[in-house]
Amino acid sequence: MTVENTEFRAGFASVVGRPNAGKSTLTNAMVGKKVAITSARPETTRRIIRAIVTRDAGQVILVDTPGMHRPRTLLGERLGDMVRDSIADVDTIVMCLPANEKLGPGDKYLLDLAVRAKVPMIAAITKTDLVSREALAEKIAAVAAFHDFVEIVPVSAATLDQVEVLTEQIIKQLPVSPPLYPLDAITDETEETLIAELIREAGLEKMREELPHSLAVTIDEIIEDTAPNGGPLVRVHASLHVERDSQKGIVIGRGGARLRQIGRDARKAIKALLGTPVYLDLHVKVSKDWQRDPKMLDRLGF
Ligand SMILES: Nc1nc2c(ncn2[C@@H]2O[C@H](COP(=O)(O)OP(=O)(O)OP(=O)(O)O)[C@@H](O)[C@H]2O)c(=O)[nH]1
Numbered sequence: 287m288t289v290e291n292t293e294f295r296a297g298f299a300s301v302v303g304r305p306n307a308g309k310s311t312l313t314n315a316m317v318g319k320k321v322a323i324t325s326a327r328p329e330t331t332r333r334i335i336r337a338i339v340t341r342d343a344g345q346v347i348l349v350d351t352p353g354m355h356r357p358r359t360l361l362g363e364r365l366g367d368m369v370r371d372s373i374a375d376v377d378t379i380v381m382c383l384p385a386n387e388k389l390g391p392g393d394k395y396l397l398d399l400a401v402r403a404k405v406p407m408i409a410a411i412t413k414t415d416l417v418s419r420e421a422l423a424e425k426i427a428a429v430a431a432f433h434d435f436v437e438i439v440p441v442s443a444a445t446l447d448q449v450e451v452l453t454e455q456i457i458k459q460l461p462v463s464p465p466l467y468p469l470d471a472i473t474d475e476t477e478e479t480l481i482a483e484l485i486r487e488a489g490l491e492k493m494r495e496e497l498p499h500s501l502a503v504t505i506d507e508i509i510e511d512t513a514p515n516g517g518p519l520v521r522v523h524a525s526l527h528v529e530r531d532s533q534k535g536i537v538i539g540r541g542g543a544r545l546r547q548i549g550r551d552a553r554k555a556i557k558a559l560l561g562t563p564v565y566l567d568l569h570v571k572v573s574k575d576w577q578r579d580p581k582m583l584d585r586l587g588f
Contacts, residue, residue, distance in 0.1 A: 293343075293462060294343070294344055294345075294462065294463070294464065294465065295343065295344035295345075295457050295458070295460040295461060295462055295463060296344055296345040296346075296347075296460055296461070296463040296464065296465050296466045297346070297347070297376075297377035297378070297459075297460035297461055297463060297466075298346075298347045298348075298349060298375065298376040298377050298378075299346050299347070299348050299349065299376055299377065299378045299379070299380055299456050299459070299460075300348075300349045300376040300378075300379045300380070300400075300403075301313060301348055301349065301380045301382060301410075302379060302380070302381050302382065302396055302399075302400055303381060303382030303383065303384075303396070303412070304390075304392040304393060304396060305392075306384075307382040307383065307384050307412060308382055308384060308412035308413055308443055309382050311443040311444070312382060312410065312412060312441065312443045312449075312452075313337050313348050314337075314443070315443035315446055315449045316337070316339045316346075316348065316449060316452070316453050317337045317338070317339055317348075317472050337472060338467050338471045338472050339453060339472075340465065340467075340469050340470075340471075341453060341454075341457060343454065343457045344457035344460055345457075345465045345466060345467065345469070346453065346456050346457060346460065347466060347467065349376060376403065376405060377405060377459060377460050377461060378405050378406050378407065378408060378436075378456060378459035378460065379400045379403060379405055379406075379407045379408070380407075380408045380409075380410050380452075380456060381393075381396065381397065381400060381407055381408070381409050381410065381435075382410050382412045383409055383410070383411055383412065383425075383429055383432075384411075384412050384413045385411050385412060385413050385414045385416060385417045385421070385422055385425050385440065386413055386416040386417050386421075389428055389429070389432055393432070397432070397433055401433075405459075406436040406459045407433065407435050407436065408435060408436055408437045408438075408439060408452070408455055408456060408459065409429045409432075409433070409435040409437070409438045409439070410439050410440075410441050410452055411425055411426065411429060411438065411439070411440040411441065412441060412442070412443065413442060413443075413444070414440045414441060414442045414447065414448070415442040415444050415445050415447070422440055425440075426438055426440065436459065437455045439451055439452045439455055477508075477559075477560070478505045478508060480559060481505060481508070481522060481524070481556055481559070482503040482504065482505050482524065483503075484552055484555040484556055484559065485503045485524050485526070485548070485552040485556075485566075485568070486501060486502070486503045486526075487552075487555070488548045488549075488551035488552035488555065489501050489503070489526060489537065489548050489552075491551065492544055492547055492548050492551070493536060493537070493544075500528055500529045500530075500533055500577070501526060501527070501528060501537070502526075502527040502573070502576060503524055503525065503526055503527070504524065504525050504527065505522065505523070505524050506523040506524060506525055506569075507521075507522075507523040508520065508521070508522050508523075509521040509523075511565075513563055517562075517563065518562045518563070519562065519563050519564070519565060520556075520560055520562050520563070520564050520565070521564075521565045521567070522556060522564060522565070522566050522567065523567045523569075524566070524567070524568055524569070525568075525569045525570070525571050526548075526568060526569070526570045526571070527571050527572075527573040527576055527582075528570065528571075528572055528573070529572070529573065529574060529575055529576060529577065530572065530574070531572055533572075534570050534572055537570045538570055545568060545570065548568065549566050549568050552566060552568075553565075553566040
């Protein structure tokens with residue numbers, strides 16, 4: 287793709303919404319490749335992942351935010367700060383409001399925060415595939431009464447219905463500018479961060495309710511090696527951090543079965559990301575109260 291368009295627009299958009307509103311899935315749908323981790327459990331998005339969406343009309347740098355929740359730990363407070371920071375310095379805010387859920391105090395809390403950024407706001411009514419046309423019409427009316435959004439776009443990341451319309455509307459809110467990133471870039475996260483997120487996602491999938499926020503992943507080493515057949519092989523050594531000794535057993539599982547399953551799932555995902563065979567070596571470490579330890583949070587990138 288080359289830029290011939292003199293009206294090309296580029297800038298930052300923040301995607302906000304309460305936990306489970308569909309922010310990550312929508313981000314992935316706009317980019318067309320998996321860059322943000324998604325999960326059926328709320329509050330799994332911790333990092334602010336910038337996804338980059340480039341179309342003929344412009345380039346959007348999407349800032350994905352953690353779902354809002356009340357701070358209970360230092361980690362919780364930092365998540366709140368990250369949301370506030372991500373709303374500052376953007377050109378537009380996309381507020382995700384699920385079609386299948388009523389507007390509530392969580393949405394109002396977020397709206398009040400977002401309004402302070404004083405930028406045009408777009409409402410994305412997410413998960414429209416889950417509701418009838420009548421219910422959607424009612425939801426649109428409720429959202430229109432909720433705030434004076436510049437646009438209200440009903441969208442389904444599952445069926446991709448209206449995803450391009452939303453992308454176009456976001457681009458319209460951006461300033462005329464040359465592209466800010468190379469036209470084929472999809473994220474400015476390092477490969478290392480993406481790999482750590484894939485391992486954490488595989489871990490969370492396997493541990494359901496047992497370890498919601500207590501799991502963190504660090505990458506110890508990534509080595510580009512050669513496989514016995516002469517092809518490329520990437521060796522990844524990573525650590526899974528839990529907070530207590532009792533959680534270590536949960537991650538490892540009986541006879542190491544769970545850790546092996548996490549390793550298999552993560553290896554598949556990393557292979558898809560890198561496009562090369564992967565050898566994955568996982569270690570489980572107890573990092574006591576890492577969520578309250580500023581040094582550990584810094585190491586983990588929070
Ligand atoms: N049917 C349907 N389900 C969706 C759609 N978008 C997201 N979901 C589901 O809703 C759940 C939450 O989606 P996420 O994208 O992880 O939500 P999030 O807002 O990023 O969540 P947090 O990380 O908790 O802030 C997942 O189970 C998704 O599969 C959609 O368009 N249709």
